[in-house]
Amino acid sequence: MSTEQRIDERGVRIEGETIPSGPSARLGAPAHDSTPSVWRMWCYLVWFSMQQHARARQMVWMARGLLIITVATVAVNTANGRWTMAYRREPRWLAVNVPGPTIAESLHGVRVAEIPPAVLGSTPAAGVHEAIWASAQAALDHSGLVVFSQGIVFSVFLSFLLPIWCLSFATEALGAEREGSSLVWLLTRPIPRPAIYLAKYVALLPWALVQTLGGFALICAVAGWPGALAFRLYWPAVLWGTIAFCALYHLMGACFRRAAIVAICYSFFLETILGNMPGYMKRVSLGFYTRCVMFDAAGQYGVQPEKPSVYLPVDGTTALLVLIGLTVVLLAVGMVVFTRTQYQDVA
Amino acid sequence: MLFEHVSKWYGPVIGVNEVTLELRSGITGLVGANGAGKSTLLRLATGQLRPDLGVVRVRGQHATTAAAKRRVGYCPEVDRFYEDMSGRQFVEAMTRLCGYPRGEARRRTGEVLELVGMAGRAEPRLRGYSKGMRQRIKLAQALVHDPELLVLDEPLSGIDPVGRAEFVALFHELARRGKCLVVSSHELEELEKLTDHVAIMARGRIAAVGTLAQIRELLDDQPLSIRVNSDQPRKLAGDLLRLEDVVGVELGTEDALVVRARNPRRFFRAFTGLVLEEAYDVRHLETLDDSAEAILSYLLGARR
Numbered sequence: 146m147s148t149e150q151r152i153d154e155r156g157v158r159i160e161g162e163t164i165p166s167g168p169s170a171r172l173g174a175p176a177h178d179s180t181p182s183v184w185r186m187w188c189y190l191v192w193f194s195m196q197q198h199a200r201a202r203q204m205v206w207m208a209r210g211l212l213i214i215t216v217a218t219v220a221v222n223t224a225n226g227r228w229t230m231a232y233r234r235e236p237r238w239l240a241v242n243v244p245g246p247t248i249a250e251s252l253h254g255v256r257v258a259e260i261p262p263a264v265l266g267s268t269p270a271a272g273v274h275e276a277i278w279a280s281a282q283a284a285l286d287h288s289g290l291v292v293f294s295q296g297i298v299f300s301v302f303l304s305f306l307l308p309i310w311c312l313s314f315a316t317e318a319l320g321a322e323r324e325g326s327s328l329v330w331l332l333t334r335p336i337p338r339p340a341i342y343l344a345k346y347v348a349l350l351p352w353a354l355v356q357t358l359g360g361f362a363l364i365c366a367v368a369g370w371p372g373a374l375a376f377r378l379y380w381p382a383v384l385w386g387t388i389a390f391c392a393l394y395h396l397m398g399a400c401f402r403r404a405a406i407v408a409i410c411y412s413f414f415l416e417t418i419l420g421n422m423p424g425y426m427k428r429v430s431l432g433f434y435t436r437c438v439m440f441d442a443a444g445q446y447g448v449q450p451e452k453p454s455v456y457l458p459v460d461g462t463t464a465l466l467v468l469i470g471l472t473v474v475l476l477a478v479g480m481v482v483f484t485r486t487q488y489q490d491v492a
Numbered sequence: 493m494l495f496e497h498v499s500k501w502y503g504p505v506i507g508v509n510e511v512t513l514e515l516r517s518g519i520t521g522l523v524g525a526n527g528a529g530k531s532t533l534l535r536l537a538t539g540q541l542r543p544d545l546g547v548v549r550v551r552g553q554h555a556t557t558a559a560a561k562r563r564v565g566y567c568p569e570v571d572r573f574y575e576d577m578s579g580r581q582f583v584e585a586m587t588r589l590c591g592y593p594r595g596e597a598r599r600r601t602g603e604v605l606e607l608v609g610m611a612g613r614a615e616p617r618l619r620g621y622s623k624g625m626r627q628r629i630k631l632a633q634a635l636v637h638d639p640e641l642l643v644l645d646e647p648l649s650g651i652d653p654v655g656r657a658e659f660v661a662l663f664h665e666l667a668r669r670g671k672c673l674v675v676s677s678h679e680l681e682e683l684e685k686l687t688d689h690v691a692i693m694a695r696g697r698i699a700a701v702g703t704l705a706q707i708r709e710l711l712d713d714q715p716l717s718i719r720v721n722s723d724q725p726r727k728l729a730g731d732l733l734r735l736e737d738v739v740g741v742e743l744g745t746e747d748a749l750v751v752r753a754r755n756p757r758r759f760f761r762a763f764t765g766l767v768l769e770e771a772y773d774v775r776h777l778e779t780l781d782d783s784a785e786a787i788l789s790y791l792l793g794a795r796r
Contacts, residue, residue, distance in 0.1 A: 185592075
């Protein structure tokens with residue numbers, strides 16, 4: 146601006162010169178290197194957007210409330226020693242209104258009641274029996290990860306908390322600007338729209354990751370050893386799942402005025418329904434790939450889908466590549482959508 | 493700034509219809525009734541909207557590009573901010589979002605706040621500001637990157653008379669420095685104090701552009717309303733209806749009548765002759781719409 150025109154004494158505009166003086170001219174007169182830089186404005190937009198996220202909104206407080214409830218629930222279970230299969234009933238029902246024995250009761254029965262004294266007295270037979278019992282007991286003792294994974298990680302964290310936490314931040318990134326009609330300030334700055342979209346995404350990620358990884362760490366921390374092992378095995382899946390979910394919900398923020406509602410509907414209906422469909426339908430679900438990364442990481446500990454032949458998991462590397470690829474695609478689509486959409490509700 | 497055959501639809505509703513308009517340095521008033529398409533035109537000018545047909549250019553570049561936006565300062569009508577920020581923080585943030593380093597942004601913010609009269613009052617949070625203070629902050633952020641083109645949507649709305657005078661002086665100063673200002677308002681009276689160069693919008697079209705006098709001349713074929721108080725209103729009404737340019741006469745209360753005539757200059761010549769010839773006692777003569785508002789009203793097709 147300052148180098149492109151000046152006004153002479155008669156008020157005639159002259160190209161290629163600098164503005165000499167006056168209040169407006171002062172604004173254009175740099176004290177030092179003050180050339181506007183696109184990179185600088187993008188970095189500032191990231192920082193500015195991160196500060197906007199710091200002013201926590203309703204959805205974020207709800208997310209934190211859910212974390213507190215989950216941590217409390219896990220803590221109670223840990224205190225009661227529930228991270229074991231010993232309490233599972235197998236079979237679940239013996240007859241109508243007659244529950245089956247727990248695995249612990251069955252094992253106890255095997256050890257005490259059901260072995261004839263004549264056999265028990267035989268040393269080799271007793272040795273085999275002891276070995277079977279001890280291995281069963283050892284398996285039971287190490288079943289904590291499976292129980293914690295199935296009871297908390299897959300059914301509560303991955304199906305519910307992770308999507309909710311991601312959407313709390315991701316839909317707010319653009320949604321709050323649209324609802325507050327403050328998007329006009331960004332759209333009229335000399336920043337390309339794809340850069341605005343990307344900056345908003347980059348700014349929301351640290352908050353979302355702190356919430357998901359931090360929340361997951363907290364839940365695992367109160368779960369004792371199964372939690373510690375689960376965190377060590379699953380944190381990469383949580384990381385990439387968060388990145389992919391945030392890209393999806395950020396896109397929803399660009400597409401819909403009430404993005405949070407659309408995202409909640411998507412999470413609890415489409416993700417849940419598609420994610421539990423037999424066959425290949427579930428492969429359109431982000432949760433499926435996140436889960437597959439977890440299965441791959443914890444396979445050696447016996448963590449696997451209930452019915453692998455029905456669930457048809459993909460291997461961890463494939464799942465990870467799909468999550469990364471989907472993130473890139475979702476971001477690219479979001480940039481196009483945000484660039485092409487004319488937000489008539491902002492000014 | 494150049495609008496070339498620009499049209500913009502909102503679904504089946506047309507917001508701007510085949511607008512061709514070139515804006516150069518100086519102040520241009522954009523006036524029109526609510527829904528005339530002023531805000532749509534301004535949002536096209538600032539690159540927030542893309543035209544469905546035609547093209548909007550700022551110094552040859554499409555208005556939606558970052559390069560064009562760098563040349564444009566926009567003061568929107570919408571009264572929404574990041575309410576937790578102070579006025580100074582907001583303007584500084586907007587400056588940094590133009591790509592300036594912190595030190596430069598602070599310097600510009602300080603200067604522009606002084607320019608709009610907010611230097612000592614920009615520290616509290618925006619949510620506590622009066623309408624006038626918010627308008628000043630909006631203007632400050634529009635000016636802070638020293639744009640060539642200032643697009644101001646109802647900038648004087650909510651400003652007290654003293655503030656208005658300051659703003660008008662500032663706009664004149666900016667125009668004097670070669671900046672191009674587009675100021676929208678639905679009150680022509682307000683714009684008349686600022687500029688005599690106006691673009692009148694009606695139903696999405698630019699109905700007229702030019703000085704008020706030029707527009708007036710263009711309107712010679714449009715009916716003009718004149719109130720006449722006379723000792724013989726009924727007889728005068730009859731005589732007036734025989735004049736070539738009179739399109740209607742309405743008898744008012746007591747001695748008043750309102751005559752609607754085309755081609756004002758020719759009508760007044762004929763009217764003067766009639767009064768002298770018939771020796772009417774004309775006690776009061778007033779053109780009801782010889783004002784910018786009347787021009788607008790005519791162009792909008794409104795009945796007076």
